[in-house]
Amino acid sequence: MRKKLLGISLLIIVFILGLNILGRKLIPQPSTQSIELSNIRIGWQVPWATEGQLTQILKHTEILQKNGLKGEFKGFNSGPPLNEAALAGEVDVIFTADQPAATLLSKNQNWVIIGKLMYNRVSLYVPPKSPMTKVADLKNKTVGMPFGAAAQRIAFKAQIDAGLDPKKDVNNVNLDIYEQSDLVRDVNATKWGNIDALAGFDPTPAIFEEKSLIKTLVVGKVVSVIMMNRDYIKTNPEAPVQFLKAFHATYDYYRNNKKIADDWFTAESKLTITSKSLEIAASLEPNLSVDSTSKIRIDFTDEDYNILQEAADFIYDQSLVKTKVIMRDYINLSYLQNALLQ
CATH class of the missing domain: 3.40.190.10 (Periplasmic binding protein-like II)
Structure with missing residues (x-):
């Protein structure tokens, strides 16, 4: 009797192992290549409202990972030290305003604007x-x-x-x-x-x-912008599209979870600021009030191009830079167009 039970048990074990092996063959398994993430060093400004919330979302959610990227976040208190880090090759992508963007391009043309970060007041x-x-x-x-x-x-x-x-x-x-x-x-x-x-x-x-x-x-x-280093793009040609897809999704998260994003921003920035003040600060950014994901826009209008050029002209006219920058020459929206098609 014991031998009979032992035989039946062995048959059951063999049957289960067989099903397991068959299942592994029939169900596609994720390859190492498909889950490998590209590293990206993100330069951002810690006390800058709206930009800060967007960055916090990227830090606290899996939006970057879902788009094939692993973020390393490098925070700065303002635009000038962020520019210094960009010039020193310490970051791959930066969030910055129009004038610091023009300043960076006047010193180093190895950067490209790939999309709109936000409007701010x-x-x-x-x-x-x-x-x-x-x-x-x-x-x-x-x-x-x-x-x-x-x-x-x-x-x-x-x-x-x-x-x-x-x-x-x-x-x-x-x-x-x-x-x-x-x-x-x-x-x-x-x-x-x-x-x-x-x-x-x-x-x-x-x-x-x-x-x-x-x-x-x-x-x-x-008009604040997203800038990416050209050498980084050469090494990681898919990164601009991946990042813009992630950033588009970040706006979608932000508009639906404002309090969560505001709390994350307030905690790290250590600013004494109310939700009403943050709402006022974000009042010019239309992406936070759209009623669908499809209406989120991170490209540029004709007015945006004019404002960007006004910024570049201003710093040149004030002798803050030695080289006058034509901002359109450093904007490439092909990555964004590809991101929106996927």
Whole structure:
């Protein structure tokens, strides 16, 4: 009897092993090649709202991995040190604004713009109780702003559009964006010390606005971009398409999970900022309010091209760079077109 049971048990074991071997042959197994991920070093700016949320999504989800990439994230506090890392070959792709992009290209043409990162705000504003209500009122007034930043460009343009000469009619002075928080504290202020108005970029003015600490005269648009190193593309020819597919999916995640993305951003940036301020900072970016994935857009409009060129012209005219850059010459949307077809 025992021999009979033992024989039956052996037959069952052989049968199960046979099924297992047959199953392995019939069901396709993932190859090492299909799951191998390409490394990509991503340079980003930690305290930059909206860009920060997009980066956090890439860090906390598997969107990159699902598109064949393994991200190594290198965070910086602002555009200039990010550019230094790009020049030193320490990053493969960067998230940056229009002026730093033009600055990088003026120094190293081995970079290419492969898509739009986002639209973000720069603003010109006065104290909440200031008698000034329009830009023309700034004549013979003192305006503080971070020189070399997009805030200076937008402030100068607004002054020119109002019939003012930025060099003669207005006392425009260099003031770091991080110094503004020490000045802007009183909801009843008519002036900030000897400063009549300020210009700055988000999230700083968004925080002020949410607290009713400023009165905004002008809001300008910055076109921020995704740039990739050409040598990296040569070594990893599929990476631009893979990355853009992932980035498109990142916007889809962001629009459907804003609080999660905001919390991730706030935690790493260590900014004291409310969800309302983050909403204000992201107000120019249409991808966050679309009602379907198909409406997410990361290419450029004619207006975008004009803004990008205005940025390049501005830094050249201000003698911030020695070489004038034609931005269209460094934009390649073929990767994006291929990404959208897949």
